[in-house]
Amino acid sequence: MPAAAAPGTTAGTAGTSTDSTDASKGVRRRAGRPSAALLDHAGITAAALELIGRKGYDGLTMAALARQLDVAPSALYNHVASKRDVLLLVEDHLAALVDVSGFGAGSWEDAVRTWAWSYRDVFAQHTPLIPVIAVLPVTDAPQTLAMYETVSGGFLAAGFPEERIVSAIVALESFIFGSAYDVTAPADIFDAGSMASATPHFTAAVRSLAARGDERPADVAFGLGLEALITGLGALRG
Amino acid sequence: MPAAAAPGTTAGTAGTSTDSTDASKGVRRRAGRPSAALLDHAGITAAALELIGRKGYDGLTMAALARQLDVAPSALYNHVASKRDVLLLVEDHLAALVDVSGFGAGSWEDAVRTWAWSYRDVFAQHTPLIPVIAVLPVTDAPQTLAMYETVSGGFLAAGFPEERIVSAIVALESFIFGSAYDVTAPADIFDAGSMASATPHFTAAVRSLAARGDERPADVAFGLGLEALITGLGALRG
């Protein structure tokens, strides 16, 4: 509270006072319907993404988001019902970044490879969304739905029996989500510390993994699992 | 604030007043060191688990946990540094529930099957822990470490090259964590709603899955992926 700018109690006729707090640009409307709406889903999504990029998910609060948009926090609730809705907007935006171009182009195996790696990479940057996505009814996430449609089409074209397609995709997705967390895990996550002597097999395994350390451990594990899934699931084709 | 019970400002000599608010049993010490400590890790863990079981993770607040233990919220901070620490205690307790008995008994494949299904089942009931586990340094989670030791030993005995063991376990774990979310997903998660006509392949696939609906979809997907991983990863053995 900089200087108690006497903001007109319950809005007199005071008109144009420049915005007080600290928002950059300057003059803001005091209330009422503006000539063009300040907020919409696209703007909220973009602001949320910028905020996430700058401050991370801890910095994504409704207040910060409102500040970014030069608007009062409560104004957001004219456009989204809850913070969860904001996360859904972000999620659906990200779904469009996943590379599904392989389906319809090369082999099914290569298409899955491209899709899975890019899917993991996108959400490794956004792990706080994973608990949301995992339980998200796809209904109100059109881009996400579009991704599923392309992938399903690819599986169908590759000869998968229709009733196995969703299960196969879910299995891959589960692996992808879990693997996204790995990417963000600290390097020393498997350091047993003082208990190392009590866990000889595990400690040795961790050490010998670290020994040959050109590729990132998370990438090695992901590659290993993904190839296994591609081979195993591919066998379901008719 | 029930009736402003005049709680003795900064603690007079008031002695024995029975606990006011609503805690059941009755007389509680007013301050100072009790004859035996009221709190320890085991008690906190047990209380947290009971609370989670009764109210879910939303009900697990430091205040509720303290109430459960008939203690002031701030007292918890003599034993844990943060709420995250409480979640770690819970996680480590759950790790001990995972069935690793297969390792050292039957085949490697069966051991992995038993382990993976039980691991998934345990954490499907506790998905809010997954983001915590996934980044958890194992150091201060002895039961979790014990699980890894047993599993590593099983892989080694089955002929896995040492430097592949951690990667293989991580791949399986990633799949398990991702799959744990599926179990809790709503049945209609893949209902495309009004957009169904725009996503014909996907919609058809969802429908044909639902058609043959004896087994839970999450279980079908998990079984499919797990068998693929077992086959694929098993091929790494020397």
Added chain:
DNA sequence: ATCACTAAATGAATGGCATTCATTTATTAG
């Protein structure tokens, strides 16, 4: 026995958070 120390409790802040609500007003439809 006494005394200093310390572990373990208290309860009263603190600051941040999402969300709600009565109110205001510019624009638009009739």
Added chain:
DNA sequence: CTAATAAATGAATGCCATTCATTTAGTGAT
């Protein structure tokens, strides 16, 4: 011209984790 509405405001509300000064009961050393 007027009534309705969409979209903003800012002031609560209630919940949350966490901090802090303070108190006190045991414990170990002298």
